[in-house]
Amino acid sequence: MGEENGGGLPESVELAWGLRDRPGKGPKRTLSLKGIVEAAIRVGAAEGLEAVSMSRVAAEAGASTMALYRYVPSKGDLLTLILDELLGPPPGPPEPGTGWREALREFAVALREVIGRHPWALSIPITGPPVMPNNVAWMEAGLRRMRGTGLDSGTRLSMLTLLTGYVRFTAALIHDLESATRAAGKTDQQVAVDYGTVLAAVTEGGDFPELRAIVAEQLFTRPGDDTPEDEFEFGLDCLLDGLEARVRRAGG
């Protein structure tokens, strides 16, 4: 990854914020950072993150592999830039008069949608606290929606981390299961049924009575009226309930 440079900021951060003085000395540049990131996103969207190699991206951008390194210090930095580009700007403020809970809920759902559009990017590793432009903007937006809670900054920051973390990991879980399903060439329904079968086989021994009961209940083999999105909403509401309890406790 791009090391510290003189200015104190990591290289990819400066790139993302568009700092970085590029004096016009040599030949004109034929590519652009934005173009490269977009090419990388095209590759990722079409073939998944594992297909995002420097040579593949270079081909997509219409240049040689090594040309990319004139724009990006390393592949890791490119991935970080992809992440922020995909995130995009946060949603605008909620309707006036919206309570903090509903506002936060909207926020989480918006994030879920953004991630849902490019779930392949979820495997890009997080390398530090949020410093990229869009990421910072989302933080700001989230904090603003928590104004009505009356909580101090530290607690609000913790809550925001908790909420975005939840959205992220749930989306990752859903995506992992879906891609595993796709890789096995089955339908969701088929996977659920198979899971029930495996669990049934595995719980035969008499240990695992709880699981055995669930299998016997045919929770997996019945047609699934419980989609992953339902699971997401369940957890989200649960989390918001927890936040609400805290807010009420602090307010009293």
Place this chain on the structure above:
Amino acid sequence: MGEENGGGLPESVELAWGLRDRPGKGPKRTLSLKGIVEAAIRVGAAEGLEAVSMSRVAAEAGASTMALYRYVPSKGDLLTLILDELLGPPPGPPEPGTGWREALREFAVALREVIGRHPWALSIPITGPPVMPNNVAWMEAGLRRMRGTGLDSGTRLSMLTLLTGYVRFTAALIHDLESATRAAGKTDQQVAVDYGTVLAAVTEGGDFPELRAIVAEQLFTRPGDDTPEDEFEFGLDCLLDGLEARVRRAGG
């Protein structure tokens, strides 16, 4: 990854559960699956997941690279086996008379500790629903601790997924930040201060008033009495509050 075989179970699952008939035809085996997994864990613990390559593991186990493929269908399957080995058996039942909330809390903390002992393994991708032996045992233990809630199986399963997911993703977040800190050769304190500096620089423009206020509050530059573990506890209690609200609502 190991494909389906005749029996219907993925290969790594059969391996983990110790099914798999190995008739004694050829030469005696010089290695063992357990030994290989343990060698891999030694490598991972010492040098991180990225160092866990087939050749490195083979060297650690005292064999050639290709010998491993006589025991494991692919690297992916080896990683899955590592994950379950590290998980180990779940904690025993709580003290008699313990309420469901405290029981679940203990459960989560136990999971956090197990993960905390080998955080490098968190980057191993999840490839499907939980079917490995220890994973299934943890599920069973978790479900049992929710007996007192009086909720139906589906809801309890959702809650368990939520809780274990939370522990996992929080641990991952903490570990990512810590390893980023270590990679940059700084202390936690230094990173926090630097983060404050970056945020200050970035929020200079007048957008981001919320963040600006936080920076001005010196939330980052003050000596950190708020450890990552505190953050973990915060989120955990928040989640349990949410669960409790649901249980109470269902009970009434």
Place this chain on the structure above:
DNA sequence: GCGATACTGCGTAGGGTATACACATCACCG
């Protein structure tokens, strides 16, 4: 106007990865 300079894109090369395949060897089964 004219170097000097610095930046451009690119080709090569080196070291890393996973794993398919062929091969000699060994231990059991009939």
Place this chain on the structure above:
DNA sequence: CGGTGATGTGTATACCCTACGCAGTATCGC
């Protein structure tokens, strides 16, 4: 005892990232 199949190993393929050197080009200082 011969056949057979499993074992461990070496080789080969096809990738990956990126350090380095090179030729060409656009600007700056004089």
